[in-house]
Each structure stands twice: as structure tokens, then as C-alpha cells.
Amino acid sequence: MAEKKVGGAGLRGQVAGKTALSTVGKSGSGLTYRGYDVKDLAENCEFEEVAYLIFYGELPTKAQLADYKGVLKGMRGLPQALKEVLERIPADAHPMDVMRTGCSMLGNLEGEESFDEQQDRANRLLAAFPSIICYWYRFSHDGVRIETETDDDSIGGHFLHMLRDEKPNDLHEQVMNVSLILYAEHEFNASTFTARVCASTLSDLFSCITGAIGSLRGPLHGGANEAAMELIERFSSPDEAEKELLGMLERKEKIMGFGHAVYTESDPRNAIIKQWSEKLAADVGDDVLYPVSVRCEEVMWREKKLFCNADFFHASAYHFMGIPTKLFTPIFVMSRVTGWAAHVFEQRADNRIIRPSAEYVGPELRKVEPIAERG
Numbered sequence: 207m208a209e210k211k212v213g214g215a216g217l218r219g220q221v222a223g224k225t226a227l228s229t230v231g232k233s234g235s236g237l238t239y240r241g242y243d244v245k246d247l248a249e250n251c252e253f254e255e256v257a258y259l260i261f262y263g264e265l266p267t268k269a270q271l272a273d274y275k276g277v278l279k280g281m282r283g284l285p286q287a288l289k290e291v292l293e294r295i296p297a298d299a300h301p302m303d304v305m306r307t308g309c310s311m312l313g314n315l316e317g318e319e320s321f322d323e324q325q326d327r328a329n330r331l332l333a334a335f336p337s338i339i340c341y342w343y344r345f346s347h348d349g350v351r352i353e354t355e356t357d358d359d360s361i362g363g364h365f366l367h368m369l370r371d372e373k374p375n376d377l378h379e380q381v382m383n384v385s386l387i388l389y390a391e392h393e394f395n396a397s398t399f400t401a402r403v404c405a406s407t408l409s410d411l412f413s414c415i416t417g418a419i420g421s422l423r424g425p426l427h428g429g430a431n432e433a434a435m436e437l438i439e440r441f442s443s444p445d446e447a448e449k450e451l452l453g454m455l456e457r458k459e460k461i462m463g464f465g466h467a468v469y470t471e472s473d474p475r476n477a478i479i480k481q482w483s484e485k486l487a488a489d490v491g492d493d494v495l496y497p498v499s500v501r502c503e504e505v506m507w508r509e510k511k512l513f514c515n516a517d518f519f520h521a522s523a524y525h526f527m528g529i530p531t532k533l534f535t536p537i538f539v540m541s542r543v544t545g546w547a548a549h550v551f552e553q554r555a556d557n558r559i560i561r562p563s564a565e566y567v568g569p570e571l572r573k574v575e576p577i578a579e580r581g
């Protein structure tokens with residue numbers, strides 16, 4: 207892939223502010239959270255440790271982690287008024303719209319009265335998002351009102367438990383853990399920038415996160431994991447995938463789950479989730495979806511020097527764990543709320559309203575014609 211054009215459309219390459227939270231592509235294709243390589247974190251930490259790191263700046267001690275997990279566990283319950291709202295959202299609603307409404311409604315019930323409450327409210331959202339999506343999903347699809355206050359040790363385990371009515375096995379809990387770590391933070395991506403713009407007006411945390419969810423929903427951003435699933439499940443063999451992809455490229459169609467606004471040669475999260483997808487494929491005895499995904503990766507690199515981003519192998523990994531496709535992007539929210547909230551705190555700590563300028567390309571100054579004379 208050619209060098210990224212700096213400047214021009216999409217503010218590409220422009221420095222739009224400072225952050226101490228992460229670096230993206232700083233040394234080629236690296237990704238760090240507060241100075242730690244994401245690969246190191248994914249190999250050695252639980253997601254809650256990484257959330258703590260992102261919020262508080264340092265990895266927790268054993269005691270701090272136990273405390274933090276206790277705090278989050280205690281925040282899994284949903285207020286009755288929120289449950290009632292979730293029960294009224296139809297089964298065919300988009301789950302990202304459910305997340306957006308859930309976040310906004312919680313803001314009405316437990317709003318942030320002062321910025322002193324920001325960490326508490328961020329923890330509440332981190333703990334409540336899995337409950338929000340699963341409560342709606344199970345009510346609208348299975349007609350049951352689930353208990354959201356589970357005793358699961360991890361956020362990923364809590365999510366899978368509510369979704370399936372049984373505790374997940376170790377492999378699935380571990381993959382959720384890695385996935386949530388990989389998605390937690392990514393500098394000034396579109397949804398985070400949305401949150402920061404909102405924060406720069408001194409708005410409340412729930413508004414910032416609600417806006418960010420809206421930005422993440424699109425297929426050019428978080429929605430790509432769903433779109434990638436819709437693509438790969440169309441193919442019954444690697445050869446068919448290759449033939450169809452070549453046709454799509456010929457027709458200049460976008461292939462979701464490939465390319466990146468910052469990385470130029472690879473997304474460091476891909477190799478990690480790809481390994482787990484391969485393990486899960488072996489676990490479920492898959493001999494189609496994983497080989498199809500690998501062939502897509504080969505074809506895209508060979509033909510266009512486009513590489514898989516974080517979303518592509520997440521699609522097969524989630525699918526092998528039996529997670530419905532439409533819940534893929536909400537999982538991204540369950541994780542990224544850490545990065546979003548931490549960016550809101552950073553923006554608030556050194557704020558100036560974000561207000562760039564536009565290059566005007568409209569008509570010259572003109573006079574209003576009386577309405578009777580317009581024709």
C-alpha cells in the first residue's frame with residue numbers, strides 16, 4: 207500500500223490534540239496502551255487489568271485488581287426504568303441502536319452531575335453495557351427477563367453467560383478477554399474523536415459516549431466486523447471466495463475488514479485475533495470459514511496490498527463462539543467505552559472547545575429575492 211497522504215480529506219495525518227493513552231502505528235505497525243505493547247497486554251493480562259491501566263495510568267496490583275473487579279461486579283444491575291425501555295425496543299432493531307438508547311437512558315436515570323463523578327460513571331457504563339445488550343436481546347428474541355447480576359469473574363464471561371444462560375468454557379472466556387483488550391483503545395479514531403469533540407463543549411459523559419456509539423456503528427469503523435461476517439459466510443470454499451473477491455475488486459467495491467486509516471502494512475491486532483480464530487476453528491471442527499478467511503487475506507494482500515484490520519478475524523472468532531452476528535459491534539462498545547471515557551477525561555483536563563474551520567465552496571454573496579418573484 208502506498209504511503210498515507212498527509213492532509214486532505216478526512217483530516218488524515220493531522221495532529222488534532224494530545225494523548226497519553228495510546229500510540230497507533232508509531233513504530234511502523236505497533237499499538238501501545240500507556241506504553242505497553244498490545245501483544246504483551248493480550249498475552250499477560252485480563253481485560254479488567256487493561257481497563258484499569260487505561261483509566262488510572264498503571265497496571266493494578268493483585269489487590270487493586272480484585273477491588274476494581276468487585277466494584278464493576280457491583281454495577282451490573284439495571285434500573286427498572288431502563289429495563290422497561292429495553293423491553294419496548296423491537297427485536298429487529300439494530301443492536302447498536304439499543305446500545306445508544308441504553309446509554310442515553312442510563313444518563314437520564316444516573317446522570318453525571320459533576321465531573322467529580324466521571325470515573326464512577328465510566329465504571330458504571332463499563333459494567334452495564336453487557337447487561338444492557340443481553341437484557342434486550344434475550345427479552346426480544348427469547349421472551350425472557352434475564353438476571354443481569356451474575357457472579358462471573360470477568361466482563362467477557364458475564365456477557366457470554368447472559369447470552370447463553372450458561373457459564374462459558376475457559377477457551378471462550380479467554381477469547382473474549384483478548385478481544386476486549388484488542389478493542390479497548392485506539393487514539394483519535396472516528397468514534398473517540400466524536401467523544402472528544404462532545405467533551406470539549408463541557409458536555410456530560412453519557413452524551414459523549416452516546417455520540418461515540420453512533421460513530422462506531424458505521425461499516426467503515428466498528429460495523430466492519432459484522433460486514434466482514436456477512437461477506438465470508440457467502441462463500442462455501444476458499445476458491446469461491448477468491449473468485450468473488452476478484453470480482454468485487456474489479457467492480458471497485460469496498461471489502462470490509464481490510465485497510466486502515468493509519469497503519470500502512472498491517473494491523474497488530476490482526477495476528478493476535480487470527481490465532482484465536484484458528485484455535486476456535488479447530489475447537490468447532492470448522493473447515494470452511496477459517497480457510498475462506500485466510501484466502502481472503504491472501505488475495506487482498508496479493509492484489510491490493512490491503513491487510514486485515516482488527517475486525518476481519520474477529521468475525522470468524524465470534525461466529526465460532528456462537529455469538530449472533532448482530533451482536534459483534536456491541537462487543538466493541540463494551541470494550542471501547544474504556545478508551546472513550548479516558549479520552550473524555552483527558553480532554554476535560556486540558557480543554558479548549560474543538561472547532562476547526564471549513565473551506566467555503568458555496569455561492570458568492572447574493573440578495574434574497576421576494577418569494578413571489580422566484581421561479
Ligand SMILES: CC(=O)SCCNC(=O)CCNC(=O)[C@H](O)C(C)(C)COP(=O)(O)OP(=O)(O)OC[C@H]1O[C@@H](n2cnc3c(N)ncnc32)[C@H](O)[C@@H]1OP(=O)(O)O
Nearest residue numbers: 425426427428430459460461462463464465466467515516
Ligand atoms: C476497528 C476499525 O474501525 S478498523 C476499520 C474498519 N473499517 C473497514 O474495515 C472498512 C473497509 N476499509 C475502509 O473503508 C478503509 O480502508 C478505511 C476507512 C479503514 C480507511 O480509509 P482511508 O484511510 O481513506 O483508506 P486509504 O487511503 O488507505 O485508501 C487507499 C485506497 O485503497 C482503497 N481501499 C481502502 N480500503 C479498502 C477496502 N477495504 N476495500 C477495497 N478498497 C479499499 C481505497 O478506496 C483507496 O482507493 P483510491 O485511492 O482508488 O480511492
Ligand SMILES: O=C([O-])CC(=O)C(=O)O
Nearest residue numbers: 392394395396467468516
Ligand atoms: O483507528 C481507527 O481509525 C480505527 C480503529 O482501528 C479503531 O478504532 O480501533
